[in-house]
Amino acid sequence: MKRKLKTIDCFFQRDNPRATPIENPNLTNVQDSDPINLHTEAAELNQQETLATTFERDPGKRVQILMLPFDQQDEARRFYISEGPYQVILDEYPLNDASHARRFQSNWFKQFSWLEYSPHTDRAYCLPCFLFSKKPIGKYGLDTFTVKGFNNWKKVNEGKECAFLKHMGNSGSAHNYSVGCFNNLKNSMTHIDKVMVKENEKLVAEARLRLTTTINSIRWLTFQGCPFRGHDESQNSLNQGALQIIVKFDFVFILLMMEKIMKITDVLCQTLQKKSIDILNALDSVSNTKVLLGNLRNDGWDPVLQEVC
DNA sequence: CATCTGTACGGGATACTCGG
DNA sequence: CCGAGTATCCCGTACAGATG
Incomplete structure (x- = not known):
């Protein structure tokens, strides 16, 4: 009788069931949220981008970085940095339910370069905090611009109490820490180790070319039965040997x-x-x-x- | 464990801007 | 001028982490 083979999954449960569909992280979270009436143009734009990229760009739909498999987190960060903040510009953003209804303003993108907007949730998000804020470092409320999304538009441009300015905080704030990490990774192509690797690649290519040329020359000389070396290979010698001449x-x-x-x-x-x-x-x-x-x-x-x- | 602090939300009121 | 939308100020509440 054949014994049924058991896999590791029989003994352990997956720690992170949401991150299981590695092939397409875009599919998660979409059904959980409460979609509002979308601007059709923005919806089409979003759909096109979703199909064209590996990771979901809409901050209201995308999976949190820490929820992704560990080996995909760095790749995701590089992807989002290369794409930049998700700043959808609409003719008219939806009004909120407040007694004095307000809406998102596209000119806020000019004032706050880190700002992102999700047409799906009608909320604002912070890209650097999304990429680099970690639970142990973050404090209460910081997930407003990363997980929950911010939509209290009334609090924007409220003088010193502006929600966006307060989120940015002082030089040592969690946001600015994230921005620092963001810029470091963005500029990583100019890091000294990357430059050295490039330089090494160039040296290896040159060395390989020299070696290949020498081997081909030796093969040719052997085939022709010619002597490789001369008795006198100095620069002034009249007969330096075939190998010296051929290269x-x-x-x-x-x-x-x-x-x-x-x-x-x-x-x-x-x-x-x-x-x-x-x-x-x-x-x-x-x-x-x-x-x-x-x-x-x-x-x-x-x-x-x-x-x- | 109680208190403090930081962050965010909600509501009300008023002033201002802009287009019709 | 009027209405819609935005900006500003004030007050109160809620929540979570830090601190003593």
Whole structure:
């Protein structure tokens, strides 16, 4: 009798069931929220962006960074930073239910670059805090701009009590800490380690080219039965040895030029060597070869030099 | 555990701006 | 001028974390 194989899931429950559909994190949270009447234009825009990207951009729909699998969190942060804040500009934002009804203002985006707006929830969010605010660091209320969303529009532009200014706080605030992390990651391409890696890649490529050239030269010399080295390989020596000559720039350059010229003149040579010379074809080949050699001359040395290097 | 503090929300009132 | 919408001020309440 076959014993049924057990998997690890039989013994442990997943710690984070919401993050299970790794392939498409966009699908979570959408049904939980209470959608308001959407501006059709914004809805279409949002749908297009959802299809075009890996992570949900609408702050009212997207999954919290910490809810994502650990190995996807950094990727998600880089994605959201590269895309920038989700600032949807509508002709008219929906009014809220307050006695003095108010609505979101698109010019707030100019005043607060970190600000995001979700047409889905009609609430405002903070991108740096969404990406970098952590529970142990954050204080009560800070999830208003990350999880819940802010919609008390009356409190915006309320002098010193402006909700957005209060959220930003002083230099040591959680928001500014998040902004610092945001800028650090954004500028990460210029970090010294990244530059060094690039530089190393260049050195490795050059070393590989040198090695490949040397090996090819040795193979060619072996095939031709030529001696590799000379008795005197000093700069003043008249016979430095084949290997020293063959890897020189001049030698490679002349070879390349010869190859190019011979390719051009090949057709003409074959035509002229035929026993039954077709004079019209031969004249045609001569004029073609003249044109091609003229092109080679007019193009200058740059293409050949680049090929040699 | 009680108190303090910081953050956010809600309501009311009034003044201001702007377009019709 | 009027109405709609926005800005500002004030007061009270609620909640969670920090502190003694």
